[in-house]
Amino acid sequence: MKKILSISACVLTAALTQVHAQAQNNYSLYVSEGTSGGLDAAQVIEKYTGLSEVMGKALGKKVTVVVAREFSQLEEGMKAGKMDFVIARPSDYPARGVRDYKYQLVSTSKPDGQCLLIVPKASPLNSINDVKGKRIALPEKISYMSKFCSAELTHKGFNLATEKIQYAKEQGAVLFYLDNQLADVGGIASYSGVAKNLEKTGHRVIHSSQLQPYQPLIAHAKITPAQIQSLKKELALLTENEAGKQVLKQLGIKEFDTASNDQRLRDLLKWLG
Known part of the structure; x- marks a missing residue:
């Protein structure tokens, strides 16, 4: 029995050594x-x-x-x-x-990446100057693009504490907010699937942030x-x-x-x- 245990221990040691070598x-x-x-x-x-x-x-x-x-x-x-x-x-x-x-x-x-501010095609909003005081939908607050869009708005003179900002679960949900008139403007990533399909979904870009x-x-x-x-x-x-x-x-x-x-x-x- 001791001999069998000894052999088993040797096999295990060899296996661990091989795994470590592979990792290296x-x-x-x-x-x-x-x-x-x-x-x-x-x-x-x-x-x-x-x-x-x-x-x-x-x-x-x-x-x-x-x-x-x-x-x-x-x-x-x-x-x-x-x-x-x-x-x-x-x-x-x-x-x-x-x-x-x-x-x-x-x-x-x-x-490079950008935050895109988008609206429905029929929206009267045409630039970031039209956005102040409007209802803004962003992806969930912890997301990178939410931070990215918030930074762009801040650098453009927006006071985020007083703006009407609401957070959607994901970028696709930003479109839901716009399409159901729960928001006037939305922020999305330029590299997102949402951004690549704006023509199909009936939305347009009114502002593109600084490139990062x-x-x-x-x-x-x-x-x-x-x-x-x-x-x-x-x-x-x-x-x-x-x-x-x-x-x-x-x-x-x-x-x-x-x-x-x-x-x-x-x-x-x-x-x-």
């Missing part, structure tokens, strides 16, 4: 689609698999996609340095990763400058071949901006307040 040979890519993604974990992994393969080619190691479902998981993971790479649509999280947790910016995604970095990809401090450059090179080449274009299409972006710099992320956090 892999990198993790944590992904957050924010509150507007609308995809389940399996769909997110499928969406980012092409990118992980491109990254793996540049780094010479397998890159495994991990879905960060909670913002707290994303924040704590970066703070503890447990995440090798992070790509997130709520850009304030990677921005804090760079500013507060010593992560390095690899790239942002094009086009979209979906930053950041790397842990342990990733070397040579690895960062190799990664940037592979990402920049995606627009030059069909396979690369398919990866970009899958991600829903035009290209990776590998010339973007840390200061844009730091400025974004200041702008958000």
Whole structure:
């Protein structure tokens, strides 16, 4: 019996050693689609698999996609340095990763992000100057785009404490508020599915906010400058071949901006307040 237990212990130790070795040979890519993604974990992994393969080619190691479902998981993971790479649509999280947790910016995604103020086509409102005093619908208060739109309104002279702002559960619900005359104007993300279908849904844009970095990809401090450059090179080449274009299409972006710099992320956090 002792001999059997000894053999079992040896097998377990070997298995754990192998798992640890595999972990050492892999990198993790944590992904957050924010509150507007609308995809389940399996769909997110499928969406980012092409990118992980491109990254793996540049780094010479397998890159495994991990879905960060909670913002707290994303924040704590970066703070503890447990995440090798992070790509997130709520850009304030990677921005804090760079500013507060010593992560390095690899790239942002094009086009940049904006808050769009939209109204029904028949609305008499035509510019942001017409919005003061009107009923404004924004995505849920904790969402990045709600913070983004609120920052834009503040920078345009709105006092949010006195404006008639209401929060919808998600960006799609902003249209419900407009269509049912529960709000006069709505705020949505330029990169959202809602924004891509405004012509079909019968809405128009009356104001586009300041451009800000979209979906930053950041790397842990342990990733070397040579690895960062190799990664940037592979990402920049995606627009030059069909396979690369398919990866970009899958991600829903035009290209990776590998010339973007840390200061844009730091400025974004200041702008958000």
